[in-house]
Every structure is written in C-alpha cells, then in structure tokens.
Amino acid sequence: GENVEQHPSTLSVQEGDSAVIKCTYSDSASNYFPWYKQELGKGPQLIIDIRSNVGEKKDQRIAVTLNKTAKHFSLHITETQPEDSAVYFCAATPYGNNRLAFGKGNQVVVIP
C-alpha cells in the first residue's frame, strides 16, 4: 500500500517568514494529494489539494507543488502568521478510491 512520509516533524518559523513542508510517497499510482490543517482539539480540515495532472496550485498564502517523477509534494506557506501554527498532514491516494494514506504530521510553530 501507499506509504507517505513528512519532513521535518517540527518546524519553527518567525512570523512573516515562509514555511515549507515536504512529503514523499511510494505508490506511483497515487494521483490525489491533499493537505490538512489540524488545530488543537479540532478535526483535520482540508486547506489545499493537488491532482497529478498539475504541478502547482496556489490559494492566497498557501501553495502546493508536485513532482511526480521524484514522488514528492510540498506545502508552501508565505508571510506566516500566528494562526498558521498547527499540525499539518499530507496524504495521498491512488485513482479509483478515497482511502487516503496520511503522513505522520508536521507541527508548525509561528513565533511572533
């Protein structure tokens, strides 16, 4: 089955700086890659996703890039703010099912 790994496990950034989280996946058949944000005591919430037919997608301060050849995708957060502090999960799933394989999560801390 699919195996998704996230790096680094914890990331601290100064407010206003950029944060980048990278995920690698193992199954070349995976074609859908969402990113979820989980705030303390809450359930994960989708913040952005990308499909295998595109290389980059942006939504205001967040962007996701995908390199299918190298089997990795990254979340980019620009102009970080304290409310960006959370745990971020990447996931991957192959075409035909929605059985997401999640990474173990990254704790992002934005220092004011």
Add this chain to the structure above:
Amino acid sequence: NAGVTQTPKFQVLKTGQSMTLQCAQDMNHNSMYWYRQDPGMGLRLIYYSASEGTTDKGEVPNGYNVSRLNKREFSLRLESAAPSQTSVYFCASSEIQSSGNTIYFGEGSWLTVV
C-alpha cells in the same frame, strides 16, 4: 451547517467494557470513514463505508465493528475495550468514495481505556 457530528466527545472506559461511538453527517454524502489518531502515527483508517449498505476494513480494523445505519449515520463499536484502543477517533465523510473527493472530518472523540 453542522457537517460531521460525533458523540461522545470524551469517554473513559474500563478494560473489557463495550461502547459505541456515534457519527452523523448532514451533507448528503455517500461515503463515511472512521480513523484513529495516535501520537506520532498520523491518521489511520479503521473502517469505511463507500455507500449505504456497504462496509469495508481499513488499515487497523481489529477490535472494532461498524454499522452504516442509514445514509447519515455510521457508528463504531468497541466490543471489549483494551488499553491499546486509547486514542482520538475521527469520523469523516465524502461525497463519493473516489479519489479527489474532499474528506470532511468531525471534531473527534477522545477515548481512554484504563
């Protein structure tokens, strides 16, 4: 708009006791899921239901049973709780069980087995 609602929010069980976690969604979604979240392990799929009337095992189904009661509701049952089942449980739903469909999560149920 409630989305995915889980009950109870918190529960403490003794080893060997049974309990059922309830989940309901109001988005008219066909597919529903149960995940567990443990420190350093991310989210792992326990069971899922692609559509009303069907259920399938996920990555970690042992010790659990599920019931898709109707299109809205999907319950998770622990027949004989064990300390290893101490975890945070998330119910989720998506429009259909197909890649690319956004999965929406509930707020979680914190379960401690002593």
